[in-house]
Amino acid sequence: MxxxxxxxxxxxxxxxxxxxxxxxxxxxxxxxxxxxxxxxGQKKLMQEVKGVLIRMTKEIRRVKSNSSSNIITFTPGDFKFVDIDDNMIEYKRNGANLERNGSILLSGIASPDGLHFTYLDGSGNVATIESNINVVQFNLVVQDGKNVVRLSSGAGIRNR
Structure with missing residues (x-):
């Protein structure tokens, strides 16, 4: 068969x-x-955070340097200063947002240290009074779902 x-x-x-x-x-x-x-998502978040860091670095470099009274607030989560054009600029964390002068600049700031400023004197030590601040370092940690971006930058204050 x-x-x-x-x-x-x-x-x-x-x-x-x-x-x-x-x-x-x-x-x-x-x-x-x-x-x-x-x-x-990681690339998009990285580009967004990098753009904010570049802007912050440029603006912090423009702190008016002729008087220590131009740095109004300098805490780990808040930096307020007067720039060379006499504009008041403040960067601070409000909840999960990084704000610039009260407007949201970046969302998704991680908790608790998603925004952290460190203020250094000319020797690289932590500055305790505004007139000694020569460099402002700042760290951003931003989270969007599973994507997390950690970036740091710093800016030397002009003529200090």
Whole structure:
């Protein structure tokens, strides 16, 4: 007798093997898509935080340097100063937001040290009075879902 076709067992084995291979491919493709989404979000967040750091660095460099009264507030979470154009500028944390003069500059600041200022004198030691501040260092930690970006920068105050 001549056999045409497949037996039931051969068909079941073929379907099982195809199912295992398909599920492995599904896992690989899903992992790749998840990784792509994570990296896309990380890149977007990094660009946003970097832009804010560049702006802060430029503005802090412009602190008016002729008098110590131009640095109004200098705490770890708040820096308020007068720039060379006599504009009052304040960077502070308000909840999960970084604010510049009361307007939200960046959202998603991590808690508790998502924004941290350090004030240094000419020797690199922590400055305790505003007239000794030569350098302002600042750290930002921003979180958006699974994406976390930690960046630091610093700015030397002109003519100090």
């Amino acid at each position: 001549k056999k045409n076709g497949f037996t039931l067992i051969e068909t079941i084995i073929a379907i099982t093997i195809a199912g295992v291979i398909s599920s492995m491919l599904f896992v690989v493709i899903t992992t790749g898509i998840d990784s792509w989404g994570f990296l896309r």
